[in-house]
Amino acid sequence: MRPIAVLPSTAGHATAQMVFQVLIQQRLEYDVLSTAEFTRAQRANRASLVVALVRGLDIPAIELVRSLREQLVPTFLVAEELSETDEVTLLHSGVYDVVRASASPQLIGARLRTMFHHVHEGEPTRTPYQFANVTVRPDHHEVHVDDNVVPVTRTEFRLLVLLAQQPDQVVSKDVLAELLGDSRRMAPHAVESHVSRLRNKITAAGGPRLIESVRGVGYRLKANGNGNQPMVGSSSSPTVPHAER
Known part of the structure; x- marks a missing residue:
């Protein structure tokens, strides 16, 4: 079982294809499963997190969230129709993160990558x-x-x-x-x-x-650290306490 299970649930084809492309761009391995297939899988063989795709905050979505919460599965929800109130409701219901399908692929990818590090690797990576x-x-x-x-x-x-x-x-x-x-x-x-x-x-x-x-x-x-080198004689910025934003 790969680390991410995608449950298309009630979302449309376009939303599913967009999410698949985001996962590929982020180099995150995934399997596409029905909710029933995921539920039937033995706990030891299940993916570490679920990306659930839904139309909006309707009864099927609520039942899906409840089922995943009962199974203690970290869930990233992508919803096609979502008000701010719906988003708050879903977050309070135990969803790890929720995002509108209309958000940019880059934003969805960044939030998915952050969740992956927290859930799959334990923290936003323990390795420096x-x-x-x-x-x-x-x-x-x-x-x-x-x-x-x-x-x-x-x-x-x-x-x-x-x-x-x-x-x-x-x-x-x-x-x-x-x-x-x-x-x-x-x-x-x-x-x-x-x-x-x-x-x-x-x-x-x-x-x-x-x-x-x-x-x-x-x-x-720049991963190789070869960006423009600092100017000789540049002055240091003042020390700022960690608690400050």
Whole structure:
């Protein structure tokens, strides 16, 4: 059994095809099963998480969510018709995450990838990310350049992990604004500010310019660490406490 089971449930063909393409782009292995097939599978052989595709918050969707919750299966729900109230209801019902089918494939992929790391690998990966002389430690919420800790804010750290999870792939400002906002969407200029401060802190500590701007689209983390090198004599950004956003 592959780590992800896709249950098309009541969603249409177009939604299913879109989700399959997202999973392929994210290089996440999956099996397509009916709800009955998934339920009949022995617990030891089941996928670690389910991507359920539904029309909206109707009786079949509610019954599906209840069944998966009873089986203690982490569920990512893609709904074709979803109001904000419906989204809140589903999240309170035990769904791990829920997203509208009309969202961009990039946003759906980023949220799926984040869930995969949390569920399948235990945390947003316990293994540190290594890029040139920069080490990102999700287990300790720390960023190191060589042996020195770089003081980053909580939002800057989350930004770096999101980019590190998809190295060499462009992540749009819209996706970052959606994922970094706590209770509401972050403004695009705020994303730019966080990226700029994070870059400055890493380069000032002796690291490379890891995060590359892609004009008019978003940002990309260079996996080989060979982005534009920091300018000699660049000044360090002021230390910011971890608790600050």
